[in-house]
Every structure is written in C-alpha cells, then in structure tokens.
Amino acid sequence: MRDKHYSEGVLKEIVWVSGVVGSYEKGEAMLKRVGHLSISDSNVWRRVQEWGKKFKEAEDSGRERANALPGLNDMCRGVNETDERMGVSMDGGMVHIRDEGWKELKVGCVFELEVRPTWDKKTKEWVELAHAVDNSYLAHLGGPGLLGQIVLAEAQARGWEQAMGTQVVGDGAPWRWNLAGEHFYDSRQVVDWYHATEHLGVAAKLLHGEGSTAAKRWYKRAETTLYQGHAERIAVELSEAATNHPEVADDLLTQAGYFSKNKRRMWYLEMREKEYVIGSGTVESGCKQFKARLLARGCAGVGQG
Numbered sequence: 620m621r622d623k624h625y626s627e628g629v630l631k632e633i634v635w636v637s638g639v640v641g642s643y644e645k646g647e648a649m650l651k652r653v654g655h656l657s658i659s660d661s662n663v664w665r666r667v668q669e670w671g672k673k674f675k676e677a678e679d680s681g682r683e684r685a686n687a688l689p690g691l692n693d694m695c696r697g698v699n700e701t702d703e704r705m706g707v708s709m710d711g712g713m714v715h716i717r718d719e720g721w722k723e724l725k726v727g728c729v730f731e732l733e734v735r736p737t738w739d740k741k742t743k744e745w746v747e748l749a750h751a752v753d754n755s756y757l758a759h760l761g762g763p764g765l766l767g768q769i770v771l772a773e774a775q776a777r778g779w780e781q782a783m784g785t786q787v788v789g790d791g792a793p794w795r796w797n798l799a800g801e802h803f804y805d806s807r808q809v810v811d812w813y814h815a816t817e818h819l820g821v822a823a824k825l826l827h828g829e830g831s832t833a834a835k836r837w838y839k840r841a842e843t844t845l846y847q848g849h850a851e852r853i854a855v856e857l858s859e860a861a862t863n864h865p866e867v868a869d870d871l872l873t874q875a876g877y878f879s880k881n882k883r884r885m886w887y888l889e890m891r892e893k894e895y896v897i898g899s900g901t902v903e904s905g906c907k908q909f910k911a912r913l914l915a916r917g918c919a920g921v922g923q924g
Contacts, residue, residue: 643660643661643664643667644660702783703731703732703778703781703782703783704731704732704782704783704784704785704786704894704895705729705730705731705732705774705777705778705779705782705784705785705786706729706730706731706732706751706785706786706787706788706806706895706896707727707728707729707730707770707774707785707786707787707788707803707806708727708728708730708751708787708788708789708899709725709726709727709728709763709766709767709770709787709789709795709798710725710726710789710790710899711723711724711725711726711763711792711794712724714760722760722761723760723761723762723763724758724759724760725758725759725760725761725762725763725766726756726757726758726759726766727756727757727758727766727769727770727773728751728754728755728756728757729754729755729757729770729773729774729777729779730751730752730753730754730755731751731752731753731777732749732750732751732752732786732894732895732896733749733750733752734747734748734749734750734894735747735748735750737750747894748891748894749891749894749895749896750896751896751900755773755777757769757770757773763794763795763797763798766798767798767801767802768802770798770802771802771803774803784807784893784895785803785805785806785807786806786807786808786809786890786895786896787799787803787806787807787808787809788809788810788811788896788897788898788899789810789811789899790810790811790814790899791810791814791815791818791877791880791881796808796884807890807895808883808884809884809885809886809887809890809895809896809897810881810884810885811897811898811899812846812887812897812898813898813900814899815845815850815878815881815885816842816845818874818877818878819838819841819842819845819853820838821870821874822837822841822853822857822871822874823835823837823838823841825864825867825870825871825874826860826864826871841853841856845878845885845887846887846888847887847888848885848886848887848888848889850878850879850881850882850885851878851879851882853875853878854875854876854878854879854882855875857871857872857874857875857878858871858872858875861875
C-alpha cells in the first residue's frame, strides 16, 4: 500500500486521529497541533476514505489468521525454532473523552529479550540481565477481548512461534491472565515485580503502621522472601496475621489472596537466572504515551484499570 505523499505510518495516524476526534475539521487541527502535519480537512477525508477500509481489512485478516485453529498442513509442517526469545505485556486504564464519557484503553506490547550488562544498585555490581527491546505497541479503545487477538497477531507476525522461549508480564489483574491463558498458554507468566512489591508495602502498613521501623523491617524481609520465590509463605503469614488484627483483617486477607492466587507467577529469582524480564515497564510506558496522546486529542482525564 502506497501513497504519493505520506508513509503508511503517517496514513495510519491520519485515519486514527480522525476517528478519535470525530470530524475531519478537528482531525486537521489536531494533526497540525500534535503531529505538526499540515493537511487540509478535505485531504484528511480523502485519505480516510481510501485507506481506512484497507487498514481495517488488513488488521482483521491478520487477526483472523493469528487466531484461527491450525490446519493439518500447519501441524505437520513443524516450526523452525530460533535462538531468540520474546515476550508480551498488557496494561489498561480508563480515559475520559469529552462528549463520550469514560472508555477503556487497553495497550499491549510485543518485545524481544536481550541480555546485557546492567548496574545493580543494591549489590553495586554489574550483572547480566534481560531487557525488553524492539518494542511494538498496540492499543484498543474497548474491552480486553479484542486486544488479545491484536497482540497475538502482532506476536505471530514477529515470529512468536519460532522463538526459543516466550513470556507474558503483567500485574495481578485477572483479565491479563485470562488473555495469556487463551492466546499465550505455553508461555512463562510473571507478575510485574514492582506491582508485587507495592502489595508488600500495603501489607507492611496494615501490619505495623505507615513509615514505622517495624513496617520497614517486615517489608525488607518479605521482599527477600518474595524474590526467592516463596509467595505462598507471605500469603500464609498474612492470613494468620488477620486473626490477630481484626480491625484490618479483611484488608490483610485481600493481600494474602493476591499472593496466593499469583504464587505460580512469582518466581523472580528463577526468571532472572533464566534471563527473562520481571517488570512490565515497557507496556506501562506505552500506555502512558497513548493516554497522553488521547488527552491532547480531547480527553478530560485518565484513570487506572
């Protein structure tokens, strides 16, 4: 697909912006203000008419291929495995669009894994750690179902089935793991380390009070326990503590449930040793960028989801 004046990436932006802001005149103004692109509303209309349907058909076709059941020839052909490893991460939030109200914004990221020397602030040493590189981002205004199909299509287009190893990274939200189970069932799953430690912070505050020495001591000990892959121990400890702290028992049990439900996704030391990432900063960064772009195009606010 070619256009005499604009690249495919720019054309996609033109189509996307016009759909978000709701009119070609607003699209012209927004493209000029945000993208520094001078294009008349009539040219915006013409590009949308010409390319919008093509992009939609290409996207639908790729998604259908990625999510179709394999045929006999596909199963017999086999897969030529590469030494590359890949991962996906998914995040979400709510954006408030003027005149339309709150809408779900779901963002996915497909990335490759690269191991390189990294300075460890705690040990003050250089260590070999995995990093997410060559990130490609995908966004969807709506529920998570379609996002899973879109992310799968992108992952397969980038060689997911040929990768030596794959992983899914996310926080503890159930919809992420439902999509992982549906589309990436044979991949290693890991709850984002930073989200997990935030829950430790909440538990420390519930047990010993915010900012207290006892809370800091408990947090440090629990962080080590969690990193070594013993989330179940933390869940048991918090469940037992609930009986001795009736005033915050429900909250402690909520935190215990978080670690119990996700314990099989919290093997952080093992994941690091096997050279996988344990954080989802890549997709969160992408989600923030999409939110910022939507805010520039007529949104009144954002929320987490």
